[in-house]
Amino acid sequence: MEKNSLVRESIKSVIKKNFSIILLMIFIIFAFVISSLLPPQILRYIIDNNLAPRNNEGLLLLAYLYMGAIFLIGLFDLAKETLLTIIGQKITKEVRMKMMEKLEKINAMFFSKNESGKIVSNFTNDVDAINSMFTSVIIGMIIDCFKIIGVVVSIWLFSVKLGIIAVLLLPIIYYITRFFQKRMLKAQIDNLVSVSKVNNHISESVKNIRMIKLFSKESYMESNYNEYLVDNYETIERVTFYDSIFSPIILVIRSLIIALIVILSSEQLNFLGVSVGMIAASIELISNLFTPIENLGMELQNIQQSISGIYRVNEFYEISEDAKDSVDLTNILGSNNLSLSFNNVTFNYEDDKNVLENIDFKIKPLERITFVGRTGVGKSTLFKLAMGLLKPSKGSITINGINVYNIPNSEKRKIFGYVDQSFPMLSGTVAEQISLKDNSVTFEQVKESLDFVGLTDYIKTLENGYNTEVKKDNLFSQGQKQLLAIARAIVTNPPILLLDEITASLDSITEEKIITVLQKASQNHSILTISHRLSSMISSDKIIILENGKIKNSGTPETLLKSDDWYRNHIELEKLTWN
């Protein structure tokens, strides 16, 4: 059953790396527990030796001793908190680092299926929950257990009978706590469900706000919201109830026990055979016994959150990874003479129907190929396969005989340049938009590629030229961003360029500029293009028409215009910008 749990692995590795700190921690915990048992003992001594016999001697010293004990507790508490913080933070860091390593190996499909926000919250909220689980819950519980043992032993030393009472008390308290814990957890789970309904209603209202307003359904939506709020209110009331009742019940039980001890130790019964000082100390100790239990009741909510955090992080760790075989790239790196071929490739996303079926073609060096077809026909998937981001379900994709899937990601920039519609601005300077802060890319290369796309003049007008920080998204127009994207793709001079619908959202002037740049680039690159419109404007050597995941037809533009009605009509409609 030993699953690869990331949380457990991280804790293990932190323990291994920081063995001395852990040892110190254990020592501190012991010292803390033992010192916290001291004040009641000193109090007992004061009562039995000074107060009851009315003896002044040594009282001041005992007062100092008592304070000394308080000081020790404070000191060990401080040390404990310090070490806990350090270890907790080390674990947090370790978990995050391991998650980032994992992220690198995760299959590319994962990113299209999961929202970034959700993955980010795995890294942030969930890991924080694990930290609080470790520091306040696990260590807290260990300390509480030691404390309980210490209290029972101290009481046992006063009187065996009283010790037995304390031991008998433990299972009773345990069952009461369990009783409330179970109900509290259930109430909290119900509450989480109703909270998610309330929140979902909000996001739904925001998404559909135009419809709501146009149909004047504000009051309808509001009354639905009211319903969810009331549901939520009721579940919170239930949580509140358990939350408010647990600690009073524990304290009432405590008072019962104290009353019982006093009655049992009265002169008449003298069942326990203890001194007054011992009674006072026992009352103190019994109170100490109940505090950790009371705390546990308060921590229930944190425990619940932490457990789900751990669960989600471990789930993240189990996502399937890319499994690459090692390959020898010496023949293809730096060579311009690359030919990419799809060898009877079929692809489907996890048992779904085939997105692509029996795709078979070969691109010669410096050839220009355009893929056309309806949206959703699998063109973008085809590009991801070509770059080895996805693994074909059947068949293979090779460059000069080397399987692209096995090419390490770190080498891809030397082979492929990929441009799509979006150009995400990263934090950093203009030059860093192109280099991606990769220090193997020289400043000369950056300048050259920006010059190639014709942005040099514009960039020189910026405040700090190439080193202008891109803080806001308004430094570059949509068309300039597209040019930046091309510069980013060609800065390492990769022999194969893949262009995915890059002119779809541009005006005709910018489009022309981009096409000029691409024509220039096509002189020493193989170019694969996906397009609705580009097909009619950049000259391609070959057009591949996809339909229902298969290659329906292919050939030179001239032959297709003659032989393929669909292609001809499609081109015509595009020219008239009629979608």
Added chain:
Amino acid sequence: MREEYVMVNLKVNPMKEPDKIINYWKKEKIIVSLIIIFGLAYDISIVLGPIYQGKLIDAIVNGNSMNSIVIVAASFVIIIASIQIFRYFKRFYIRRFANTTSATMRFMIYNNILHKSAAELDEENTGNLMTRVISDVQLCVEGMRKFSTEIFDTGVMMITYVVSMIMYDFKITLLSMIFIPAAMLLADKLKVVIYKYSTQYRSKISKVTDITYNTIENAILYRINGMESKNRIIYNEELEDLYNKAIKANLIENSMRPVYNVIAMFGVIIVIYFGGKNVISGVWTVGNFTTYILMFSAMSRKTSSAAKLFNSIQKSQVSWKRIKPYLAEYSIKDKTMDFDVHNTNFDVNNLSFIYPLGKNNIIDNITFSGKNGEIIGVTGPIVSGKSTLGISLLGIYPYIGSIKIDNKELNDYSDYERSQIISYLGHKPQLLSDSIYNNITLGNQKDISQVLKDVCFDIDLNEMPNRENTLVGNGGVRLSGGQQSRIALARALLNKNKIIILDDPFSAVDMQTEEKIIDNLRKNYSESLIILISHRLTIFRKINHIILLHNDKTVEYGKHNEFMENSKLYQTIYNLQCAVGDENGEE
């Protein structure tokens, strides 16, 4: 148990002046007075615990009779039980107050956002805003709750303890308490340092979160460019820095608690020494001594929570400031109506339109008219402004020129009247995660079987075991694209409004169904004027009025047959579309 939480009034009610925080306490008069009653009762009676504990010890020391010991023991238990009952109710009502306040705030914010105008909504990133505001409400209410709790559990309780300690011994109390303000002073001095380090820590957290977000959002970009492992090195460096800052901030904030405690506890030397002397000289009993120590320790522990009180108020103030702009008077739409339900005359004259935020889709100088029983088609190339024309006719944005319905300007109708005159279907189906029935009726109890037939959904419905009550899922995911758009169409048709504007309603519907639906529209909606926006000319064959928009903002008006004869463009497109065939269809 169950009745207790069903008893509360089952509706969140709007409130007046929601932008004044004091009003939330004023509004819940009963709950707040119960909090005050039980809060005072608990925090004043709490001293009885140590006092009776002392009496128990004295009973033993004095060797009282069994009877009197049992009586003291029993009263101890009863007193503790009563104190705890007060505590339960105090805690319960404070939480109920927080719960009610949170519901009211969320309700008021929801109302406020729903009633913002279209232009105002365009300006804000509403999705982000809502999540931010909701988490701020949580923080703010949490602060309000802690504040209410701590007023009693720190304020009242400290006063109670001090007063009763003075009653035991004035001198000892005065001397031993000197250290408590010292601890508080230190806490106050450290506040600045704590603030400094925790700000650094927080800004680092948000930086690391940004990096994480950037890494994940652009994961494919970085993967293709082989940057992942290089970025990870930077990420690890940032984590190291975060680790250092976290430790500094946490240490100074949390670890100082034992320090305050120790300082405040210094007075215990005085308590033990002089208190012990009191016992020896017979002024105090042993019980008095233990009582006093208990009270003193409880009092010192409160020192550190006073700092907490301050923190919670500060946090809550920050979030209150952020939500305050969204708390305005409760709005409700005026639902009076004054228009002729039958006979529609729709006249658009020289209409020009530009979005307030200056998106570049402009329509310029459009003139046309129509009346009930007609279907007007609108078509044109991609950026010709077809959809913009549809939106401009809704009256939710300012326009230039005139749009008259029954000779009254569209602007002069109220929002509510407009919603009853015009119904609109945009590109997105905008379905709610509810049943088919509720999605179409949106709360109007109406029979939907006819409208379902009109949009050819009756066959689909036969395959659904729950029929009209079938749940569509979040955003309609349980239905196919074509089903979603037909449910949305049914919603727009249900009320047979005077004017029905449909923007590309058949985007995921196959051609045969499309044709059937258009026939149904012609047959069953003769009371309405339908404006049909589409790029697919095949559906205009049976429609008589067509507006053809061009990219250069010129407009042609005509009928299908006329365009087929006169407009080369229209004719070409029509033929090409017939040849390319069905581009949509069900996936």
